[in-house]
Amino acid sequence: MSTRVDESYQGGVAVTPSDTVNITFPTGTPYGRAIxxxxxxxxxxxxxxxxxxxxxxxxxxxxxxxxxxxINSTGTTATGIKVMY
Incomplete structure (x- = not known):
């Protein structure tokens, strides 16, 4: 049986930049895969x-x-940030 490599994203979250609070993903994944x-x-x-x-x-x-x-607030000037997972 072969394993399928799938680079699609399962979901995404809108992000409010913070210097202390990590992103919480609904699936419990520890990090996002794209911004x-x-x-x-x-x-x-x-x-x-x-x-x-x-x-x-x-x-x-x-x-x-x-x-x-x-996504840290200090140093971030982009807006409308989403992180895909």
Whole structure:
């Protein structure tokens, strides 16, 4: 029996950036698999491995495949942020 590799997302959550509160996903998954923004800008994220990175000028209307636990308010200027899981 072969295993199917499926890169589709099972759902998504709208995110309010926070410097202390990690994203809670309905399925209990520990991190999201992509971010999407409505309005371009910088995104500061706590990554799945615990590091913090700031992505400059994140393009709007595009799924960016990154594993994130949290979107930080400090350093984030993009708006309309969704995290897909």
């Amino acid at each position: 999407y923004v409505d309005v371009s800008g910088n995104v500061s994220a706590l990554m799945a491995d615990g590091t913090t990175l700031t992505f400059a000028s994140v393009a709007a209307g595009v799924f960016h495949k990154v594993g994130v636990k949290r």
